[in-house]
Amino acid sequence: MSTSRVVRAAVAGVVAVLVLLPAAAPALAHVRTSDGWSQIRTNGDRVDYRLGVEYEILARAIGMGTAAIEAPDDGSRRAALEEHHDLIETYLTDRVRVFVDGVACTMTLDGSGVQQLPATDATAEDVPYAVLDLNYNCHGATSGRYVVDYSVFSGAGSDAVVDDHTTTVDYDLGGERGRVVLDGGHPRFSTGEQSFGDSALRSAGLGAQRVLTGLDHALFVAALAIGATGLGQLARAVAAFAVTSSAGLLAAVAGWVSVPDQIVGPLVALSVVYVAATNVVGPESRWRLPVVAAAGLLHGPAFAGELRFADDLGWDLVTSYAGFNLGLELGIAVLAAGLFGLAAAGRRHAWFSLAHVVAAAATVVTGLAWFVHRLL
16 A cells, blocks of 8 residues: 555544544543442341442432432431432332342341542542441341342433442451452352251241241131141141142242232232131032132242342252241141141030131131221
8 A cells, every 4th residue: 555545544534533523422421430338247137238329329310309419518418318218218128138048138228327528530529428327137147148239320220320330348247257349240249158957947937937927827827727627628728728828939939920919918818808707607618728729829929028039049049948938838737736726625615616706707807907908
């Protein structure tokens, strides 16, 4: 190639750059990153998490409004954070998650404040940071394998007001200390060792607790036990309920189905009404066993309640589900056997028939009240 052609090509390249640069400048100027920090500490069966994020970005991401975004001083910012406490808590619930052996800890936003930190850009003024104190209830777990999943200001949704967000984590989880950086490309880290026995036992305890302290579940099992005319009938009903509730729980945990609480709650209440009513008018009905089995599919997802499990299929999830489900079945069996024995002893007395009718009527009224309350 001649010298003149090289010169002409170089000139053409320079002109192209000069023409395209103004068009590309807005896109380049739009790129913005945000830095934050996290301090995580175990405290018995709780995890205390102090999170710092840029105040303005948080306000924009969750839609706190123009007045909050443009708050002129720290006092106004603190007031805005307090005013939008529930909105902030809802936003962070699915974006800052802590798991122990595959079981998600339940998060609450304890408090918030504002702190001035130097901006990364040396030419900018100090940047106000929202300092948020998150408390995680880990359902009795004091040790195990901790997993922290962080996705604040990430994704393509309305909260993606920055192109990348980074948090520097200083953690002390289960006696293991360290520092790690999380961002959009690396949103998760884990620490600690998982003991199969401890994890399964803890999950089993949670499952049994759900049966014995969940009043609608306990009342359903109680109605099954007290209304059973024989041990064989009770065994068939409990077995059908246990199998289908396990299937319903598995479907919910695996994410195969997602039925809103507004539907599950009222139907669970109606299942209690049905069993209690048929105890009096038709305990031998041929529809009783199929309805009990169908009710298990509803009680299964409801058993977990606010308890969440890890999203990915792994050893943590399998262990937690197996233990939790075992606890459920043991709780159902123990409750049903105990109440059936008491009912069998009561049937020897003349007062039992009246007491049975009164108890069934009270259960029907309670179930209907739950149904109306949950429906509305």
